Amino acid sequence: MDIIPISQPDLKEDEINAVIDVLKSGIIVQGEKTKQLEQLFTEICGTRYAIAVNSGTAALHTALHSTGIGPGDEVITSPFTFGATANSILMVGAKPVFVDIELDSFNIDSSKIERAITKNTKAILPINLYGQPADYAELHTIAKKYNLIIVEDAAQSVGSKYNNIASGNLGDLGCFSLYATKNIMCGEGGIVTTNSKQFYEKAKLFRNHGQSENERYNYHSLGYNYRLTDIASAIGVKQVKKLTQYTKRRQAIAKKYNAAFSGLDGIRIPIVKPNRIHVFHQYTIIVTDESKLSRDELQRYLQEKNIQTNIYYPKPLNEFDHFRSNGKFPFADRAAKQVLSIPVHPQLTDEQIDYIISTLSNI
Numbered sequence: 001m002d003i004i005p006i007s008q009p010d011l012k013e014d015e016i017n018a019v020i021d022v023l024k025s026g027i028i029v030q031g032e033k034t035k036q037l038e039q040l041f042t043e044i045c046g047t048r049y050a051i052a053v054n055s056g057t058a059a060l061h062t063a064l065h066s067t068g069i070g071p072g073d074e075v076i077t078s079p080f081t082f083g084a085t086a087n088s089i090l091m092v093g094a095k096p097v098f099v100d101i102e103l104d105s106f107n108i109d110s111s112k113i114e115r116a117i118t119k120n121t122k123a124i125l126p127i128n129l130y131g132q133p134a135d136y137a138e139l140h141t142i143a144k145k146y147n148l149i150i151v152e153d154a155a156q157s158v159g160s161k162y163n164n165i166a167s168g169n170l171g172d173l174g175c176f177s178l179y180a181t182k183n184i185m186c187g188e189g190g191i192v193t194t195n196s197k198q199f200y201e202k203a204k205l206f207r208n209h210g211q212s213e214n215e216r217y218n219y220h221s222l223g224y225n226y227r228l229t230d231i232a233s234a235i236g237v238k239q240v241k242k243l244t245q246y247t248k249r250r251q252a253i254a255k256k257y258n259a260a261f262s263g264l265d266g267i268r269i270p271i272v273k274p275n276r277i278h279v280f281h282q283y284t285i286i287v288t289d290e291s292k293l294s295r296d297e298l299q300r301y302l303q304e305k306n307i308q309t310n311i312y313y314p315k316p317l318n319e320f321d322h323f324r325s326n327g328k329f330p331f332a333d334r335a336a337k338q339v340l341s342i343p344v345h346p347q348l349t350d351e352q353i354d355y356i357i358s359t360l361s362n363i
Contacts, residue, residue, distance in 0.1 A: 001355055003306040007181040008347040010246070011235070018234035025230075033233040038191070040240045041176070044159070045168030047193040049200040052233060053207050056155045056177025058226040059190030060088035060125075063173040065222075066192075066202040067149050069094050069122050075151075076116050077125040078108040079316040079325070080332040085127055085153050086317050097121070098318050100329040104271045106130060106284070106339075109331070110138035117142075123149040128157035128167055130312070130341075131183070131250075131281035132272065136162045136170045151175065154193075156281035158183050159247045163275045168193040178236055183250070183281055184243050186236035189228050249346035250280040253353055257283055257344070260357040266291025267360075282312060283344035286335070293363065295338050302342070305359050310341050 022028055034052045041050035053059050069075065071093035077085055079098040086096040099116050102109045106129045113124065124143060126134040136150075143150050150171030154160075157167040158176055168174035173196070176182075178189030192203050202221075204213060210223030254270070261269050268286040272278045287295040299309050316332040318325040342356060 001306050001352070003308060004343050004348070004352050004356065005345075006308040006310045006341065006343050007345050009180050009185055010242070010347055015235045015238045018238050019231055022230045022234045028231050029229055030227040030233075031230045033230040033237060034228050037228075037233040037236045037240065040237060041168065041191050041193060044240065044243065045166045045174065045193045047169050047174070048195045049193065049197070051192040051200065051203045051207065052228040052236075053190045053192065053226040054228050054232075055188050055226075056175065056179060056190040057084040057088060058207070058224070059175035059177070059192045060084060060151070060153065061091045061224075062203045062206050062226060063151050063175050063192050063194075063199070064088055064092045064094070064123070065206050066173065066194075066199040067123065067151070069149075072120060073122040074118060074120040075123045075125050076108075076113055076121060077153075078127050078129075078332070079318040079323075079329050080106060080313060080335055081127045081129065081153070081317065082155070082313065083317060083320075084155075085125060086323050089125065090322070094122070095120075096317075096323060098316075098323075098325050098327055098329060101331050101335065103286075103331045103335060105132060105134070105273050106335060107132065107134040110135045110142065113139075113142055117146055117148075121146065121148060123151055125151045125153055126171075127153040127155075128160060130270070130284050131157050131160055131279040132270075133157060133160050133162040133167055133170060133276050135273070136165075139171075149173075156182065157279060159243050159277075160279045161277040169195070172196065173199055178232070178239075183246055183279055184236070184239035186228075186232040186239065189232050189236060246346045247279050250344055251278070253344050253348060254278070254280045254283050256353060257342075257357065260361060261285065264361065266293075280344050282341040284312065284339050284341045286338045287340055288338065295340050298363070299340055301363065302359065307356055307359060308343065311336075311339060312341055
């Protein structure tokens with residue numbers, strides 16, 4: 001068996017031809033393809049507005065800036081995530097305040113948020129980790145009580161739902177990544193979604209050096225070059241149209257894994273919480289203390305069998321100097337030592353899936 005990658009972009013002739021068409025058109029920067037991609041995201045998220053930017057990090061930075069969050073403010077988030085989540089808070093001059101996760105969903109534990117709120121708290125930034133939304137009913141209750149903004153980190157959750165509401169429409173703003181490994185992608189890219197015209201207008205200025213798109217060289221505010229090219233957008237448009245197909249395949253693979261692994265000693269399969277649609281950006285198991293192999297030993301064994309895995313994430317953000325926190329986050333610490341993600345992308349063949357199942361089950 002050749003090596004089975006943890007992720008694999010699906011690029012077919014339609015994506016290739018779409019890029020060629022853009023190159024031939026001569027309009028390769030932000031143009032009609034980008035507008036088309038934005039329109040498609042409003043449709044899949046059910047939001048009034050979508051703003052395309054050049055990365056998921058840019059989406060988070062743009063969203064936070066658009067709310068007016070800045071120096072002296074605090075934003076509550078999870079330490080069990082990719083660094084971009086907390087980096088974006090620092091990028092607007094605010095302070096990330098960490099709250100521990102639920103060990104079954106890996107998402108922020110909403111029951112612990114209120115004790116972290118201070119007079120400086122301005123927003124909650126939940127992460128829909130691995131493709132499953134956080135508990136937005138409780139998050140909105142807290143946000144309303146304390147007059148907080150919710151910025152949804154939806155980098156891994158395009159196509160997921162909570163109480164039949166699409167990811168991207170679960171907070172005041174939603175932030176997607178279109179990085180090469182995501183469920184749909186364009187190499188590098190990001191999307192901000194919102195129903196607020198005020199946030200939308202600020203985001204459009206911010207992605208273009210503070211310029212109005214109708215009036216160049218008139219700078220209304222601070223801004224960055226966060227524009228997305230039409231080359232990338234052309235790929236994204238084709239990918240969005242395959243989202244349902246990709247999601248169903250990921251869910252089918254996860255269902256097959258669940259059936260095979262649910263009885264294994266030392267392995268805990270992913271949990272789908274009530275009222276949620278999980279899109280399995282990652283299929284992440286927990287290797288418990290009852291396992292005959294440690295998490296790291298299991299990862300090495302699978303690598304020897306040509307099954308690529310990854311650890312998302314091996315160290316909580318609170319342990320890094322620039323995010324340093326004095327709080328205790330026992331579930332985030334435990335997850336970092338026990339989680340292991342195995343391949344679940346739509347490019348997997350049935351033969352590869354069966355091989356992964358038999359290899360893991362036979363240990």
